Amino acid sequence: MLVSFSDKKVLITGGTGSFGRHMAERLLSMGCNHIRILSRDEAKQDEMRVSYNRPELKFYIGDIRDRHSVDKAMRGVDLVFHAAALKQVPSCEFFPLEAVKTNIVGSQNVIDSAFGAGVKSVVCLSTDKAVMPVNAMGMSKAMMEKTAQAASRQIDEDETTISCVRYGNVMYSRGSVIPLFIKQIREGKPLTLTEPSMTRFMLSLPDAIELVSFALENARQGDIFVKKAPACTVQLLAETLLEIFEADNEIQVIGMRHGEKLYETLASGEELRRSEDLGGYYRVSYDDRDLNYSKFFTEGDPDELGTEDYHSHNTYQLNKSELKALLLKLPEVQAELKAHT
Numbered sequence: 001m002l003v004s005f006s007d008k009k010v011l012i013t014g015g016t017g018s019f020g021r022h023m024a025e026r027l028l029s030m031g032c033n034h035i036r037i038l039s040r041d042e043a044k045q046d047e048m049r050v051s052y053n054r055p056e057l058k059f060y061i062g063d064i065r066d067r068h069s070v071d072k073a074m075r076g077v078d079l080v081f082h083a084a085a086l087k088q089v090p091s092c093e094f095f096p097l098e099a100v101k102t103n104i105v106g107s108q109n110v111i112d113s114a115f116g117a118g119v120k121s122v123v124c125l126s127t128d129k130a131v132m133p134v135n136a137m138g139m140s141k142a143m144m145e146k147t148a149q150a151a152s153r154q155i156d157e158d159e160t161t162i163s164c165v166r167y168g169n170v171m172y173s174r175g176s177v178i179p180l181f182i183k184q185i186r187e188g189k190p191l192t193l194t195e196p197s198m199t200r201f202m203l204s205l206p207d208a209i210e211l212v213s214f215a216l217e218n219a220r221q222g223d224i225f226v227k228k229a230p231a232c233t234v235q236l237l238a239e240t241l242l243e244i245f246e247a248d249n250e251i252q253v254i255g256m257r258h259g260e261k262l263y264e265t266l267a268s269g270e271e272l273r274r275s276e277d278l279g280g281y282y283r284v285s286y287d288d289r290d291l292n293y294s295k296f297f298t299e300g301d302p303d304e305l306g307t308e309d310y311h312s313h314n315t316y317q318l319n320k321s322e323l324k325a326l327l328l329k330l331p332e333v334q335a336e337l338k339a340h341t
Helices: 018-029 041-053 067-075 088-096 096-117 136-153 177-186 207-220 234-244 320-327 330-338
Strands: 008-012 034-040 057-061 079-082 123-126 159-166 192-193 199-201 224-227 231-233 251-253 265-267 276-277 281-284
Touching: 008 018, 018 034, 018 079, 018 207, 034 041, 034 123, 034 234, 034 320, 041 057, 041 088, 057 067, 067 096, 079 096, 088 096, 088 136, 088 330, 096 136, 123 136, 123 207, 136 159, 159 207, 177 234, 177 330, 192 231, 192 234, 199 234, 207 224, 207 281, 224 330, 234 320, 265 281, 320 330
Parallel strands: 008 034, 008 079, 034 057, 079 123, 123 159, 159 224, 192 251
Antiparallel strands: 199 231, 224 281, 276 281
16 A cells, blocks of 8 residues: 555445454554544444554444435545445345345445545445346446446546455455355364355455555546456365365255356456456456447447456466465464364
8 A cells, every 4th residue: 555544534334344344454554543434333333442442443333325324424534445235145135125225325325425525535345246247246236336437437537536346255254155164164064065166266355455455546437456366166175174174074065055156257358358457456447438339339349259257267276285375374264273273
């Protein structure tokens, strides 16, 4: 992070979640003196307030669905990291309108409030599931991205910069499969795989923070940033964790869940054709066509089929030793190993 935070007021929506807590820690280490945490979870805020005990952290109870509560937290803010969302695929499948209210309408509230308050930059957190979505969570996140890009079309470059980042499941984040597998190992239960050939990107929480930081430093209006990452099958992940914990639990295949994808896609071929390869990242610029695009219907695009999507099946595939080394770098895995011995 090259931005100086000592004189900045930063708002993190959904700030009591995995990302929010780690982002707050990073900002504190960078000398940020004013960090606002907006969330609706009173218990998590109290736990975070007590455990951190830092005067730089300011807590706001509120819901991004309520524009008034967003406006109160937004006053005087310089930078916004928008992480508040409904993220669980099954929950959104059964209650899709709730996903719409939070992930789309709530995000629009955050963007409109930030623009109204003169915020310098807003970075919205999205997901691989927003690319060619097959479930309600992904659809609502795709619409969040469209909402952000639509707003950015109407804002000058010297006004509020609105950008998005996309990443897949973060290793050891709440609801991810790694803590589930470790829990099953410790309890002597079978490790439940939905589909052994399923692949997932292996991205750590610090990697996700770096992606957001990169977006903050480099964003232009409407950009979406993707961090390149290796992947592995869930079968290999389960086998590697069994080896790390020297366990012999059975591996049980239970079948794919509602709305689950076989692999994670971080950028479509169409997006990659208008993207910029920045080494460890892709910058996907928004489609700058206006409503007068009849030529695209009459003339077409001869390059339309030329680029493959970027997904967890065609990125670099980790072998067991590489995956083991990556997992052993996670503080949570090390803590579990100490508790396990």
